[in-house]
Amino acid sequence: MPEGPEIRIAADRIAKVLVQKEITRIQFTFDHLRQFEKVLAGLTVTSVETRGKAMLTYFDDLWVIYSHNQLYGRWLITDNGKLPQTNRQLRLAIETQKKAALLYSATDISVIHKSELINHPFLAKIGPDILSERPDVDIVTARLLSPAFSRRQLATLLLDQRFLAGLGTYLCAEILFFSKLHPKTKASKCTTTMVRELASNILKITQQSYKTHGITNPPELVAQLKASGIVNKQRYRHSVYGRAGESCYECGTSIERNNLGGRPIFHCPYCQSL
DSSP states (O other), X not given: OOOHHHHHHHHHHHHHHHBTOBOOEEEESSGGGGGGHHHXXXXXXXXXXXXXXXXXXXXXXXXXXXXXXXXTOEEEEEETTOOOOOSSOEEEEEEOSSEEEEEESOOEEEEEEGGGGGGOTTTTTOOOXXXXXXXXXXXXXXXXXXXXXXXXXXXXXXXXXXXSBTOOHHHHHHHHHHTTOOTTOBGGXXXXXXXXXXXXXXXXXXXXHHHHTSOOSOHHHHHHHHHTTOOOHHHHSOSSTTOTTSBOTTTOOBOEEEEETTEEEEEOTTTTOO
16 A cells, blocks of 8 residues: 555645646546536646545645545546556546546545545544654654553554554554664653654654655665665665565664564564564
8 A cells, every 4th residue: 555655746746737727627436426526627726735645635725635545546647638558447537728637446535625624534533644744753752652652562553544644564664673663662661762763763764755755775775785786676775674584784684574463564683672
C-alpha cells in the first residue's frame, strides 16, 4: 500500500494540472456519486491536500472529493481525451480543458461538503498528518509519551493512523532502525532523550522519503552503495526494509523479518537489540 510520501507526491502531480483550473467534466463510476457530476463541473480546484493515505481535492473551497488508494488505487495524469492502456478499472476522471486526472482501482471515494469533513469516519479519527500538517518534534514527543500511546509496542504504534497519519511498513522499519530501537520496544520504557530522537527521526525520515521519492537511507550511504556497483534503487533505498537475510550496512548482522500485529517488520537484531 502506498504510504504518506507516495500519496503526497501523487497529490503534487495532480495539483500541478488541476489547481486554479476550471473543471470541464467529472465522471464517477459509482452510481451513488453520479449526482455530483453536474454539481462539480464548472467549479475550480483550489487545492489538493493529503491526510495520511487519503487525498482531498477541494472545489471552490466548498466541495471535497475524498479518495483513499487502499492497496491497488492509482492516479494517472494524461492529456484530456487520451486514456492510458491499462487493465485497471477507471473509478474517477477529473478533466480540465487540456489535462485529466484519472483514479483507477480505488473503491473508497466520496464527495463531501467542506463543512462536513470533520465528521468523516476516517478523517475524524486519524492523528496529525506529518507532511501536510507538519507537527514538530515537541508534538510528536508528547504523543509518544501520552497515556494513549506510551505503553504500546512501537512497531504497531507507528502503523496506527490514530497516532500519526501517513506511516506504513517501510517507514516504520526504517525509523526504528535509525533510532536503534527494537520493534517491540515501548516509549514508556525509553529515556526522554531516546523518545525525542525517535520523534525527530519520524519527521526527518518521512520528509526525506517524500523529497527523494522513497529513499530512506542517508545520501552518503546511497552514494557509497552506488559507487560499489549497486545501481538498482530497490537495493539502495532502505537499510532494513525488504532486506531479510542480507547484511546490515552498519554491523554486518543478518537482517531479520518477523510478523508483528499481522504486519511484516524488518530489523537488525544487533543494532536494535531489545
